[in-house]
Amino acid sequence: MNGAGNGAGTAFRETSAEPRTESVPFSHLSLELGHLYMEDFIEGPSRLRRHFAAVRPWVDAARAGLGPLTGGKRPRISTCFLIDDYFSRLSTPAELIPPLLEAAAEAGLTIDYLARESGCAVADPAHRDRAELAESVLHRLVESPPPGSNGFRPPVSRTGWLTNGRRTPAQRTSAALDSTGVVWQPPGETGARGHSVFMDVELWSGPEEERLWSCAFLASVWQLVRLGLLRDNGAAVLTPAKWFDREFPAEWDALPPVLQLNKAAAPFTAYLTCSVLPARFLPVEHAVRVILDQVHVEAEAVQQVADRSAGEGFTVPAGVVDRTSYVFPPGL
Template identity: 55%
Template sequence: MTPVHATFGEVAAERRIASVPLSHVSVELGHLYMEDFEAGPDRLREQFRRVAPWLATVRSLWRERVPGGRARVSTCFLVDDYFSRFSTPAELVPMVLEAAAEHDLSIDYLARESACAQSGGVELARLVEDRLVDDPPPETDGSRPPVKETGWLCNGSRSPRTAPLQAMGKARPWEPPAQNAKRGHSIFVDVELWDEKGPRRTWSCPFLAAVWQLLRLGLLRSEGRVPLPPVALDGGWPRDWDGLPAVVRLNPQAAPFSAYTTLSVLSPRFLPVELAVRTILSQVAVDDEVLRQVATRSESEGVRLEEELVDRISYVFV
């Protein structure tokens, strides 16, 4: 008898990673906080007036870049319902859409900020936290656990402790913190990721913004599945934010929500937040398989992507 070649498989032993449809670029037209809302619809109109020319520019840039000029551009708008709850979807959303329409802007997707923390049984923020890999200062050999300040993340090494740990021991003189990737001098950044009061953890604004970027880049998976896929809304706007899906598709013809790259058009007051977001994102290890999926797809349609994640994110501060 010839030898029989046996194949044996076990589903639970294999890893499956779903793929996600991708646009070329996801443009964030705005990010609405309570203070903006309180300032009235004029503040919104002003924001959209400033954004409109940039969206047009991005569209034409991508048309040039993509073979055949078929650029897939989707737009989105984020409402903060995490740090403060204000108004209701029924009252707010139509106002936002109207203000955008005045400047010929169409918002394809609307998302809730609290969904970046947790939504539909998926704790996106935890998921990203577990994927943080600290940027190691030189001489990090793995022999000790990474130096951590619980709930903080920095881009280098903090000032060492000066007080001695031993009775009659010597105190160390103060030393400055240092950035790992410094060029001559340091720009040391230390970002608070969350704080806890009792059992309740509050994620910081930059951390949720980092989650938001990863979601838009289609780089997150939960148990191999794509978390928070956009949902079209049947019927009217709910009276409660919790009744609103995490990401709502407003335009049935819209290009996919997630994209190879992102662009955010923001007021310069968000500059420090976005520096913190980049500090976080440059220390997130995205799943290997997911990165490969995106790379294969982009290559197959002749789009060259930046190798590093943070380089796929761009901003216009106006």
């Protein structure tokens, strides 16, 4: 309890009533070495070896692109890999993870952190990080109303759809009653340069009590977690659990949402992210950028990044979406 002033005018307030935003450690870059579906793993070790062989040159390029820091210091870079255990579970951790790590090692790569995609929806109740992350990010969305909007469009919290501009009007105008027929208006991207690239993103399907979150929305949560910008009542979320030289269980829910596999790894969260992904993820990641551009992030978390990066002389873009980058290697 803290006090302010003297005598009868003294005011007291509970220290516990003051929200505290937990600090997290930061690397300079979080480098994602891939995101594969269960179907990819079922193809066997040769599929994994091809993946990491194709990823390796781009990982080297991403590392080199970061360059030396002020004073000649080496940048802190951590690697991660996201496994889809949310949409399907065709194999077990014990069967799937060891061949994955072996294939990465054959290509000269080390996976520092391994994450379960289901943890980006709701982390397992058996673990400390139980926050319903997808739901919390949904509540942080602040839609950008397009120019000329009349408020007719229902909010994203009701529809489950988020766009980067103005949709084609659903209602007919009075001109539709003319003999010339219906007047059609095209959609438009907010802030388009010359021509529009309009996108309408589905965030979930199914009824509210049984939502199935979309890949794009979970990938947005994944980016926010890697950037160290999500909190649950001020507490850090999806903090990695140390998993050194341990066997992998037969059930996915027996694993923490994020594992630290490398004792010498730089921090999981980072000022910037880079993801090396198959080209089929390009439309998904376009959708991720649309979502991230409309997420309200806690000011304290943003300020922590600004203060820490400034202290290191490392420039971090102001916009969250500008802190993310991608590589889509041909043939991956």
